Amino acid sequence: MDIRAAGDVTEESAVSLADWAELIRARFVELSITPHSGTGLRGAVRSRRLGQLQAATVRSAPQTFRRTCPQAAAADSELLAVGMIEHGVGHLEQDGRRCAVRDGGFAVYDTTRPFTWSLDGAWDMRVYTWPRGGLPVTDAELQRLTARAVPRSSAIGSLVAPMLHRLTVADAPALSPPNAVRLAGEIAELAVIAASEPEPDAGSGANADQGLFQQVQEFVEDNLTDPRLGATRIAGELFVSTRTLHRAFARHDLTLANWIKERRLQACRRALRSPSWHDTPINQVAAHYGFANASFFSREFAARFGTTPRAYRQANRSR
Incomplete structure (x- = not known):
């Protein structure tokens, strides 16, 4: 494990799963960590203190963090936490709810009870703890x-998210100790207010389905080569029911299965006219994009x- 410190900023990195688990435990709380592929894992945490608030940037490979019941009961640290996803998508589950966080949005969680964060792709997560x-x-x-989830594009998110982001950048402003303590407390209150503030029309089925429709489109585009891609897989990844998925597509007079097929056909067409695929048999192109x-x-x-x-x-070759 490598540790570097500059002023009130500490940068730590790990090059194995064991070291990564220990770094996460030392910097936050004890978690069970499962890589999404393989057993090796690298990661880095860059953190700074602002009064009682720790603001950290966390980067690593796709993985799932779980705070288990025994770990929560041990109460090694009792923290209020905010997770902001700058890049990639994070799925948070706690207290019977599940949400997807992305594009600078954030969500609140509590380390005194079990929770799960699942992070896919090239992700960049900011973690704020009090x-x-x-x-x-x-x-x-x-x-x-x-x-x-508090989207960055929401009314309250557009106010709070930039402030949270500013705390983790390299040139974040330094404050006197009394002001740092005062600001840390006020930011915690703002995060709580943001999580409790319903968005206008948040209960609207049409609005909710439209947001889900866009999320599914993005997920499908990123996973066209996955042979398991379908309603069950997508519903599990986005923490919704398959019925909700189908309803979101029905509002657009579409079906999820036809949408996936259309995107795969378009991907195959692009491959068939691409010079880099010219020597690949057509059946292998088709299989690559899910047509067995x-x-x-x-x-x-x-x-x-x-x-x-x-x-x-x-x-297309003759052109």
């Missing part, structure tokens, strides 16, 4: 606020584009 003692929020109140049956792929391709995959490739 000791639970002394904060003006009761356990009952906090349980109603956890795992509720070559005959089915040829029929669907011809129905969609008016020509066979072979004729399409040949026509």
Whole structure:
């Protein structure tokens, strides 16, 4: 484990799963960590103190962090925490709720109870923690606020998210100790207010489905090569029911299965006209994008584009 310090900023890195788990425990709380692929894991944490607030930038590979019941019961540290996802997508689960956080949005969680963060892709997470003692929020109140995503684009998010982000940048302003303590407490209150503030029309089924529709589109585009891509996989990743998924697409007179097929066909068409795929057999191109049956792929391709995959490739090679 490598540790460097400059002023009130500390940078720590780990090059193994064991070291990474120890770094996370030392900097935050004890968590069970599961890499999404392989067993090796590298990661880095850059943190600074502002009174009782720790503001940290966390970067590593795709993985899942779990605070288990025994770990929470041990109460090694009792923290109010805010997780902000600058890049990638994070899924937070706590107190019976699940939410997806992305694009500079954030969510509140509490280390005194079990929680799960699942992080995919190239992610960049900012974590803000305060000791639970002394904060003006009761356990009952906090349980109603956890795992509720606050989008950066929301009214309250547009005010609070930039302030949180500013605390983790390299040239964050230095404050006197009294002002640092005062500001840390006020930021905690703002985060609690943000998590408790409902967005206008948040209960609207149409608005909620539109947001989900966009999330599914992005997820499908990022996972076209996954043979398991379908309603069950997507619902699990986005923490919604398959019924909710189908309803979101029905509002646009679409079906999820047809949407996935369309995006895969478009990806295959791009590959068939790309020089980098010219030597790849057509059935392998199809299989790469989720079409296990070559005959089915040829029929669907011809129905969609008016020509066979072979004729399409040949026509584009001659240009």
